[in-house]
Amino acid sequence: MRIALIGYGQMGREVERAALEAGFQVGPVFTSRTNPEGRGLTAEALREVDVCVDFSTPQAVVTNIQRVAEARKPIVVGTTGWYDRWDDVRPVIERAEIGFVYGPNFCLGIHVLFRLVAYGARLFRHLSEFDPYVVEWHHRRKADHPSGTALRLGRILLEHLERKTHLVTRLEGRIPPEGISVASVRAGAHPGTHLVGFDAPFETLEIMHTVRHRRAFALGALAAARFVKDRRGIFSFEEVVEHFLQGGGI
Ligand SMILES: NC(=O)c1ccc[n+]([C@@H]2O[C@H](COP(=O)([O-])OP(=O)(O)OC[C@H]3O[C@@H](n4cnc5c(N)ncnc54)[C@H](OP(=O)(O)O)[C@@H]3O)[C@@H](O)[C@H]2O)c1
Incomplete structure (x- = not known):
């Protein structure tokens, strides 16, 4: 399974380390330099990607979601501070019929x-x-x-x-x-x-x-990526955890 990283700061790097250890393929990686105004997130750039994982900034994330939806790829969003833009985001995800997981705390x-x-x-x-x-x-x-x-x-x-x-x-x-x-x-x-x-x-x-280490959030993000890979619809991370608590397997 291949994940693209959107945001390569503290969390993006931690997700990369955890993903490689868990046998995921990682890349492409997008930063503010390679993805200004979401312009790096094209269908072509994401062609080989199964799931995008966004740990970017509250300013960038909404455009990132819109661009990933246009490319019809599932996305896990750990970035916080954008929930007041929910009305802009929901119709885009619904129209694109992609899988979407979001949550302010990815610790199980x-x-x-x-x-x-x-x-x-x-x-x-x-x-x-x-x-x-x-x-x-x-x-x-x-x-x-x-x-x-x-x-x-x-x-x-x-x-x-x-x-x-x-x-x-x-x-x-x-x-x-x-x-x-x-x-x-x-x-x-x-x-x-x-x-x-x-x-x-x-x-x-x-x-x-x-939380003893950021890895706890990264592992939650990877669990969410596995969950959403072959699903459509909007899921809170809480719903993903519910799936695991019911024995759904991480
Ligand atoms: N859900 C959770 O469990 C959880 C846990 C921890 C953190 N968070 C949230 O995750 C977010 C990131 O946290 P962090 O500590 O990793 O922050 P950080 O270290 O500041 O990293 C942010 C990254 O976003 C990148 N970025 C900015 N604009 C971008 C764009 N247009 N496209 C792609 N990347 C872009 C930055 O790139 P440049 O360096 O090039 O500017 C940087 O690599 C925050 O909102 C934080 O609150 C959530």
Whole structure:
């Protein structure tokens, strides 16, 4: 199976290393220099390619998707920060009838964490002394906070705990009883940790997921590439994980 890499930064290079180790063929590789305004992504350039994998930039990715759709190739998009352009992207994919996988977090474990947190919150529904919270750690270069994943975890808690009504991402004075604290730490080169806790007066339960290496995202992208190779339609990475959790094989 041959993948094309769109974006050759930290993630693109990691996907390449993981792909070669896993026996994929890799190339062509597109960067801002070889693919200005998506112009490198022609049907001819992608002729031998089974699946494109995009880890580029929020500015470039929408045009890249449009060009890959015109070439009628499936694509896995790990790039984030473009979801407000969804209305421009969806019709293009549907018209081209290609396979498309997207997601802000390609770690398999984090999707299991989502489910564990939902289950935990349901169990604590009637135990109001257990107060939930979310903490996330990321490297110093990360521009946004809290992370999209931390917000997602917070929303899962809200969904299952009637006694909580909103997330508090910036504290000013004391937190209101119906607020859930979502805190962010930015330091060093940390690839990402998410922790959900439930704190009672005399005990604490915590569930934590840590990315130890970018390879975790790269392996998720390759799993998605295998998944989408012979499929058509739009799939969130969560749907891909669901397929694997049901025994679909990676
Ligand atoms: N889904 C996930 O699990 C996950 C995990 C990690 C990161 N991400 C996301 O993935 C994206 C990339 O992250 P990164 O850390 O690899 O960033 P990065 O190191 O800055 O790399 C970005 C790459 O995109 C290239 N690029 C820019 N314009 C392009 C174009 N028109 N065509 C092709 N390539 C182009 C850049 O090329 P030049 O160097 O030539 O400018 C660079 O190689 C970000 O949006 C990040 O948030 C997602």
